Amino acid sequence: MADSLPSDTFEAVVLPHLDAAHNLARWLMRDAASAEDVLQEAMLRALTYFPSFKGVNPRGWLLQIVRNTAYASMSLNRGVELVPMTNASDEPDDAVSRLPSSDDDPETSLIKTRERDRVRRMIAALPIELRETLVLRELEELSYKEIAEVTRMPIGTVMSRLWRARRLLAQAARRDEAA
Amino acid sequence: MPDCDKVLLVQAELDGELGAAEAAALAAHRAQCPICEAAAAELAQARALMRDDLYQPVPEDMRRRVLTALAAAQPPRPGPPAATSGSFGRWRGWWSNSASFGLGAACAAALAFLLLVPAMPPGLTEQIVAGHVRALQPGHLQDVASEDRHTVKPWFDGRLDFAPPVKDLAAAHFPLTGGRLDYLNGRPVAALVYQRDKHVIDLFVWPAAGDTPPQTAERQGYNIVHWSQGGMNFWAVSDLEVAQLEEFVADWRNAP
Structure with a gap:
């Protein structure tokens, strides 16, 4: 009995990557509600496919499912992906994220939050194929090879997309500061 | 380019x-x-x-909704090690049947014994021990740390779809130290944390029909006692001596 502890269950293998799944879904979709729909659908698909999962990289596997689900959802709701998240303050969770953290004085914390929302809007305005590459590299910290697997693109494409994403982001930041 | x-x-x-x-x-x-x-x-x-x-981690309320949907969709899995919700559901069904037979006390006791020996669902028992061991890692034991049940009980409000009973057993030398959310048997559950000397007792609670008397098991050096009462399922797990853990369970069941 002692050696039959379930270490290969869906709970043990896949659920630890729920935050990563949400992060990607949230950056791909334009609002919190559609991100939740995608997350729900992707997790149910993952549960269904899990018995046939033999790989060693459950996070990449799950992120691939999230991405497929998100793209399927966007093609059903044609045009949705073309609308960038222009105003992060519509978000229901924004009030919570605006609460000051205990180690900052209120002013510092407000500045930090504004800065984060500013960068968020700039990333959200990137074309989706650049945005997903940037998020997978910088926030999920995947390697080029892993990004290529999740997005089913050649590594060269991953590298050039990443480069374009970063250059657009740096340009947007410069424009923002000039304005 | x-x-x-x-x-x-x-x-x-x-x-x-x-x-x-x-x-x-x-x-x-x-x-x-x-x-x-x-x-x-x-x-x-x-x-x-x-x-x-x-980075946008999943908000807590969304996490709960996702886990609930997954639990509802969990397929029954074959084989004893992986069997969880499926076999557990059947096992619970057995109990409600045996209770409704209305057998005489002696007969019921004999039947209960026959049912009890293989009755603890193996997959779930392992999950209980794994949950306990996981919680013993630094920083994982409790989400709310308090000896006051009037602090611990309201903490679960809105975090679970049921209100777990929280009892103060300090007088019986099993002080409450806190509680946390856990995930077992395909659903979110309440975990209450008690202590006897240096030993930690986890009491996992979630809703279930029927009343079953305490049954004891042992896995990997941990003792486990399971029972149901008042519409709730209880699993106590600890490295305490089995007699002391049974004392804890008796005190819990008798406490107001």
């Missing part, structure tokens, strides 16, 4: 994708390529914008 074909290598270096030899060759090139120098500055600028607080 970049104007120098080495620019993507500059980026690869920033991303830690270059080997030492490639990096050295690139450094020699960069020293005499203004395009690559400018690209490096721009990449650094973009990198500086990507701060950790851009």
Whole structure:
């Protein structure tokens, strides 16, 4: 009995990557509600496919499912992906994220939050194929090879997309500061 | 596209994708390529914008909704080690049947004994021990730390779809130390944390029909006692001596 502890269950293998799944879904979709729909659908698909999962990289596997689900959802709701998240303050969770953290004085914390929302809007305005590459590299910290697997693109494409994403982001930041 | 074909290598270096030899060759090139120098500055600028607080972990209420949907969709799994919700559901069904037979007390006791011996669902018992061991890792034991049940009980409000009973057993020398959310048998459950001397007792609680008397099991040196009462399922697990854990269970069941 002692050696039959379930270490290969869906709970043990896949659920630890729920935050990563949400992060990607949230950056791909334009609002919190559609991100939740995608997350729900992707997790149910993952549960269904899990018995046939033999790989060693459950996070990449799950992120691939999230991405497929998100793209399927966007093609059903044609045009949705073309609308960038222009105003992060519509978000229901924004009030919570605006609460000051205990180690900052209120002013510092407000500045930090504004800065984060500013960068968020700039990333959200990137074309989706650049945005997903940037998020997978910088926030999920995947390697080029892993990004290529999740997005089913050649590594060269991953590298050039990443480069374009970063250059657009740096340009947007410069424009923002000039304005 | 970049104007120098080495620019993507500059980026690869920033991303830690270059080997030492490639990096050295690139450094020699960069020293005499203004395009690559400018690209490096721009990449650094973009990198500086990507701060950790851009990461969007799943909000707690959404996590619960996802776990609930998964639990509802969980297929019954074959084989004893992996069997959880499926076999457990059947096992619970057995109990409600045996209770409704209305057998005489002696007969019921004999039947109960026959049912009880194989009755503890093996997959779930392992999950209980795994949950307990996981919680013993530093920082994982409790989400709410309090000896006051009037603090611990309201903490679960809105975090679970049921209100777990929380009892104060300090008088019986099993002080309450806190509680946390856990995930067992395909659903979110309440975990109450009690203590006897240096020993931690986890009491997992979730709704279930029927009343069953306590049954004891042992796995990997941990003792486990399971019972149901008042519409709730209870699993106590600890490294306490079995007699002491049974004392805890008796005190819990008799406490107001």
